[in-house]
Amino acid sequence: MHIGIIGPISFADITHLFPDVSEHVAREMQGSSLLISLIDELLNQGHRVSAFTTEPGLDPNGAAFVLTEYGDFSLYQVPLRRKGFRSDRGFRGRMLDLFALERHCLRTAIQASGVDVLHAHWTYEFAWAAQDSNLPVLITCHDAPWQILRLMPDLYRLGRLIMAHRVLMKAKSLSAVSPYIVEKINWMHRASMTIIPNPLPADLFKTVVVEKKEIIIGMIINNWSRRKNAAMGMAVLSELKKKRPEISMHLYGPGMGKEEAAWQWAKQHQCLDLFQFFGAQPYQGIKDAIKKFTILLHPSLEESFGMTLAEAMAVGVPIVAGKNSGAVPWVVGEAGILVDVQNGDEILGALICLLSNKEKYSHCVDAGRERAMNIFSARAIAEQYIEQYKEIMANQ
Structure with a gap:
């Protein structure tokens, strides 16, 4: 054909x-x-x-x-x-x-x-x-x-x-x-x-899940807009850094590079040094990056699917995302913690839970990989x- x-x-x-x-x-x-x-x-x-x-x-x-x-x-x-x-x-x-x-x-x-x-x-x-x-x-x-x-x-x-x-x-x-x-x-x-x-590409499922030496909270956002709600995510990550200074925070996607919208927001809020700005990357670069994440934070207000969510699930990365954000709950299932992404305290609490509760973290890893393999x-x-x-x- x-x-x-x-x-x-x-x-x-x-x-x-x-x-x-x-x-x-x-x-x-x-x-x-x-x-x-x-x-x-x-x-x-x-x-x-x-x-x-x-x-x-x-x-x-x-x-x-x-x-x-x-x-x-x-x-x-x-x-x-x-x-x-x-x-x-x-x-x-x-x-x-x-x-x-x-x-x-x-x-x-x-x-x-x-x-x-x-x-x-x-x-x-x-x-x-x-x-x-x-x-x-x-x-x-x-x-x-x-x-x-x-x-x-x-x-x-x-x-x-x-x-x-x-x-x-x-x-x-x-x-x-x-x-x-x-x-x-x-x-x-x-x-x-x-x-x-x-x-999802087959190579994602070949990733071996191992304990990560560095704690990385990652955000992969397709654009800097009200719909993607990246500013809320960055604000919460700034608060998390005060409680867990050893954590690294990596930002990917259009608008998330140096001198771009996310960088300008961080400069305005005097927290430039808290983030690493990688910006838009080829798909292979995104796949390589997401494997290194400890948690994916996805603060979007609405998703019709959310490829980043499924990709994180396939490589065993737990997710914090929106319980009212369109298709997000259907995609994520039990692969993470769903919260009101317009409430910074809920996002922060979910991140701390995954970082401190090994049983919950492991459950999200296993559930995400199984769901991704079976459905996506x-x-x-x-x-x-x-x-x-x-x-x-x-x-x-």
Whole structure:
């Protein structure tokens, strides 16, 4: 089967699939690790895969797409305007025409690829372009647009909601990554929907859990926003450091690097020396980092799934996260302590509990690894998706 995967992909995360590639390939796009895990597993199972993504490093005035391929894998990168509303390289902002340029280029790339079926991720420009291709399409819903707009009320998220509404109303086949998503977008579509969680790469499950010599509390946040609530997490970690000065606190993700938003917050609150700022990293760097954590603190107010949570579970890292934060309780299960992440005292108490209660800590380690292996392994997820592809193609 020739499967098309369309969604946000970082070139840095797939270099292992291209043993001899030019250093001049555009690499600005911040991608989603779950797509890499899915692509790897589909290739392992003998399928041909073409992936389609946008790339801000490509000039919108240039070719519709750039193709890089090796063996059974092909990557199509199309231009992405860097600005939502302001002009960029002679073109108006991408939200002003609802990503029309990007959708056109994606559609052109899809038509050139010869794929049998398309698997689109998120309900925005990627799914819209997939629908316009007139190929069999499965759309995986990774978020709840109304919830995001409520937590991040701005014109850009309003535009995203409009795009999602259009996509979902036309959708014929949908999957969702958690029961939370099913509940939140049920009113926005008429299609059948299956729950298939996000996949984890096999190498995470090979990690041997050993007692860590250094105590590291880590946060991996996708952006500095009210929704991700990173400032609350940093405030609590500052208090924890007063009680446990031997602890190290590591921050990863966009906005969490030196001179970025988290760094600026720490400077303003006179606690720069308490944190280590690693910022955005390739997926392999994140996987290597999370294995060293003693605890993952995830203060997000809302998650539709939360890949970082599942990754921590797979490598035996207990979690402190939100009991009211969307899909978080469903993903975490008994792999950590769930609290009100808007209450600093509750977060602090949960961290201290895991650090001081060895029995509780061990239970979270074992429960997390078991749940991750049983539910989130890439092999199990890919097999479920392949059945969906076959059904969609048969009904086209």
